[in-house]
Amino acid sequence: MDHNLQKAFTDSSIPSFSDTLEKRIMYRIEQHKTQKSRVYQFGMKFISLFSLTGTVFLGIKTAGYLSTSGFFEYLSLISSENVSLLSYWKEIGGVIADSLPITGATTLLLLTGIFLWSIGSWYKPLRLTLQTV
Amino acid sequence: MKVFMDYTDEELVSLFQSGDSQAFEALVTRNLPSVYAFCFRMTLSKDEAEDISQEVFLKAWTKIAQFEKTLSFKAWLIGIARNTSIDFLRKKKPYVFSQYETHNDTNTLTDSLTDSLPLADEIFESKEQQETLIQMLSEIPIEMKTILILKHQSNMTFEEIAVIQKKPMNTVKSQYRRALILLKEKWHMHQNAI
Numbered sequence: 001m002d003h004n005l006q007k008a009f010t011d012s013s014i015p016s017f018s019d020t021l022e023k024r025i026m027y028r029i030e031q032h033k034t035q036k037s038r039v040y041q042f043g044m045k046f047i048s049l050f051s052l053t054g055t056v057f058l059g060i061k062t063a064g065y066l067s068t069s070g071f072f073e074y075l076s077l078i079s080s081e082n083v084s085l086l087s088y089w090k091e092i093g094g095v096i097a098d099s100l101p102i103t104g105a106t107t108l109l110l111l112t113g114i115f116l117w118s119i120g121s122w123y124k125p126l127r128l129t130l131q132t133v
Numbered sequence: 134m135k136v137f138m139d140y141t142d143e144e145l146v147s148l149f150q151s152g153d154s155q156a157f158e159a160l161v162t163r164n165l166p167s168v169y170a171f172c173f174r175m176t177l178s179k180d181e182a183e184d185i186s187q188e189v190f191l192k193a194w195t196k197i198a199q200f201e202k203t204l205s206f207k208a209w210l211i212g213i214a215r216n217t218s219i220d221f222l223r224k225k226k227p228y229v230f231s232q233y234e235t236h237n238d239t240n241t242l243t244d245s246l247t248d249s250l251p252l253a254d255e256i257f258e259s260k261e262q263q264e265t266l267i268q269m270l271s272e273i274p275i276e277m278k279t280i281l282i283l284k285h286q287s288n289m290t291f292e293e294i295a296v297i298q299k300k301p302m303n304t305v306k307s308q309y310r311r312a313l314i315l316l317k318e319k320w321h322m323h324q325n326a327i
Contacts, residue, residue, distance in 0.1 A: 005266070005281065005285055005313070005316075006285050007263070008263040008266045008267055008285075009174075009267070009285040009286050011260060011263050012260075012263050012264050012266075012267045013264075014169075014170050014173050014174075015173070015179045017165070017166075017169045017179070017182070017183055017186070018183060021165065021169070021183055021186065021187070022161055022162060022165060024183075024187060025161055025165070025186070025187050025190045025191070026158060026161065028187055028190075028191055029157075029190070029191055029194050032191060032194070032195070
């Protein structure tokens with residue numbers, strides 16, 4: 001039977017598809033690409049805004065902490081011409097490190113990095129679009 | 134587009150993956166007739182076959198990174214067409230699945246049937262009867278119908294069908310045999326009714 005079935009498949013006609021089908025397929029793919037890129041851009045803009053807010057907030061907090069912890073005073077000792085600094089450099093280094101808000105500063109650096117990365121990813125295509133207009 | 138004529142489908146996929154978007158357009162031009170033909174045989178409707186074909190190429194575009202060169206691109210594409218068509222038919226209406234089908238892909242009824250009703254060649258000499266036989270494909274379970282279409286419309290080997298269906302080759306062969314017997318039963322019932 002499979003020989004006869006093969007013959008039936010070969011001989012039985014299939015209506016030809018519309019001339020516009022190929023164009024419709026490519027148009028749908030383009031539409032999908034645009035939609036995907038819009039979602040990506042929206043996500044990136046959201047991340048940019050979120051990380052910028054975090055950077056500003058944490059920047060102010062960290063600066064405040066640094067001024068109250070005496071970090072700047074300890075730091076100014078280094079630039080002074082006090083000779084005893086050379087003999088007590090280990091202790092002074094330890095005090096400076098203690099006065100540093102390690103977690104806050106690391107988070108601040110991380111947020112700044114995320115902000116720069118996200119702004120770069122949506123600014124680059126925007127600049128290319130503006131250049132072609 | 135002419136520049137792509139010397140490339141194989143797999144080479145076009147590599148070109149597309151390396152950033153040449155026109156290569157995908159060439160893949161669409163080249164494979165649309167076979168995808169559309171498969172979808173038409175599955176749905177028996179021109180409009181539905183066109184809609185499914187659009188869906189198939191969109192899926193292929195989004196999943197092209199998953200394309201493994203163990204299968205030919207055409208077989209991979211027909212695999213997507215198979216899944217999309219089955220999903221479409223299932224959503225459209227509850228398809229008649231064989232009540233005799235069991236969990237381990239055996240069929241208690243058709244396995245017990247013997248191929249005792251050979252079909253005379255002259256039956257298929259009439260175009261009308263050939264069309265009737267093709268129409269009858271919609272009366273057999275969807276998995277069996279798919280195997281017959283993959284084998285006779287898309288000219289796939291049993292090995293390729295097994296990969297597409299994600300089933301062992303022996304299961305596919307046995308389902309194919311059952312499909313032929315079932316189709317023959319339907320055909321004889323139809324002939325007796327006339």
